[in-house]
Amino acid sequence: MNDTFETVLRRHLTYLAPDAALDPDASLKDLGLDSMRAVDLVFDLEDELGVALPDEAMTATTFATARNLRAALSDAASSAGVVR
Amino acid sequence: MTATAPPVTLGGRTREVAAVIRERAAAIDEAASFPTESLQALRDSGLMGLLVPVQHGGLGGDRHDLAEVAIELAGACLSTAMIWAMHCQQVASIVAFGSHALCERLLPRVARGEVYIASVTTERGKGGHLLTADQAMDRWHVHRDAPIVTGGEYADGFLITMRDLPDAPPNAVSLVYAPREALKLESNGSWNPMGMRGTHSVGLVLDGDIEPDAVVGAPGDFKTVAVTTFAPVGHIAWAACWLGAARGAVRDVLRLIRSPEGRSQFAPDSELLRYRIARVRMELDVMAALLSQCIREAADTENIEDIPVQLRLNALKVFVAEHSFGVVDTLIELVGLRHGYLREAPLRLERVFRDLRSASLNYANDRLLAVNGGMALLDQGVHLAY
Numbered sequence: 001m002n003d004t005f006e007t008v009l010r011r012h013l014t015y016l017a018p019d020a021a022l023d024p025d026a027s028l029k030d031l032g033l034d035s036m037r038a039v040d041l042v043f044d045l046e047d048e049l050g051v052a053l054p055d056e057a058m059t060a061t062t063f064a065t066a067r068n069l070r071a072a073l074s075d076a077a078s079s080a081g082v083v084r
Numbered sequence: 085m086t087a088t089a090p091p092v093t094l095g096g097r098t099r100e101v102a103a104v105i106r107e108r109a110a111a112i113d114e115a116a117s118f119p120t121e122s123l124q125a126l127r128d129s130g131l132m133g134l135l136v137p138v139q140h141g142g143l144g145g146d147r148h149d150l151a152e153v154a155i156e157l158a159g160a161c162l163s164t165a166m167i168w169a170m171h172c173q174q175v176a177s178i179v180a181f182g183s184h185a186l187c188e189r190l191l192p193r194v195a196r197g198e199v200y201i202a203s204v205t206t207e208r209g210k211g212g213h214l215l216t217a218d219q220a221m222d223r224w225h226v227h228r229d230a231p232i233v234t235g236g237e238y239a240d241g242f243l244i245t246m247r248d249l250p251d252a253p254p255n256a257v258s259l260v261y262a263p264r265e266a267l268k269l270e271s272n273g274s275w276n277p278m279g280m281r282g283t284h285s286v287g288l289v290l291d292g293d294i295e296p297d298a299v300v301g302a303p304g305d306f307k308t309v310a311v312t313t314f315a316p317v318g319h320i321a322w323a324a325c326w327l328g329a330a331r332g333a334v335r336d337v338l339r340l341i342r343s344p345e346g347r348s349q350f351a352p353d354s355e356l357l358r359y360r361i362a363r364v365r366m367e368l369d370v371m372a373a374l375l376s377q378c379i380r381e382a383a384d385t386e387n388i389e390d391i392p393v394q395l396r397l398n399a400l401k402v403f404v405a406e407h408s409f410g411v412v413d414t415l416i417e418l419v420g421l422r423h424g425y426l427r428e429a430p431l432r433l434e435r436v437f438r439d440l441r442s443a444s445l446n447y448a449n450d451r452l453l454a455v456n457g458g459m460a461l462l463d464q465g466v467h468l469a470y
Contacts, residue, residue, distance in 0.1 A: 040353060043347065043352050043353070046342075046344075046347070047347060050344065052342065052343075
């Protein structure tokens, strides 16, 4: 999941240079993730990873950093099982 | 209460019942049959006594609780939710206006789920007009021919409007309670409607003697009961049911679109799809906001007869009837023919659409708009609430 996660996430971080490292604690907002992009990111991640994020995970905290988002996805994966 | 401990929270009770009635919703719609098993689940849950005060063994719920439960139940089966909601409307009137003796003997049985109460307010010719009656009581004999009684063949008791005495004017209406065992019942007419097929609303002739203490409110003064309790609680309960049905449909559609299969069919990044979803969500939030405002105002019985309050309570019924139906119509447009129009489609939008088509007719919107138009002319200051 790790590689795919970062690949998908990077697609939505318009201010992150392709060769720059993604700091797991960097503010995703500062890297270009706004609320409209977050919707597309969710769909993208759910499609690529086969995991559905529950309503409860749709908080500002979840989308604050890559670390938080990754944690939310793995919580969703372990509680619901991988969809496909 | 039963041997197995029922879930303690209102939400827990409601979810348990909702699961049962959801399973039966398609079958009762198909057969246009009364949801006996669903009602049994409600009887066992304690929810039949939601509005019965705690001292009479009930849950002591308020109008907000009523709306909350109605919304949940209606998301599972609108017919069953309406049957329950109308029962609650009758109970609220008895709690507020019933004699001490009537409350003592009836309410504990309601709380135990033993008595499901149906409403008898229609008359041939006058339709559902609440505040007049042709058919008169003759101390204390009741003979009542009602063209539509929701759940009439299955109710354990009836709350009936009658002209107070044979020589009383048509607007001297009394509300009386009659237990099923005191009545001779004759049902007539068949029931094969477009929607709300589980409500089994047949014509009924009721004949029997009531107890003198079973008049709810002052004799001939149903108007006070209607304005302060019967109509406000009815409008809140109906609106909550319709809103709940629309919300249930929106939930189902969102889950479909968000599911892996739905994702490939619906293109969630489509602007048209997002526009439609934004619309239906906005409609739900606006309806919920008006409902919430009316619940607050209906709790203030001192000012409930004020014109701006009565305007909103009527508007709640009219607005939610129109817009809940509109939401489901938009959803069908959104998901298309296969998911939205076919009877066997898992979303069952087609059933909810048929069910909600009844909302504007169930105490006709036109009649309430005529009343509101008159009242609004008397409120030149246009007093809004927010």
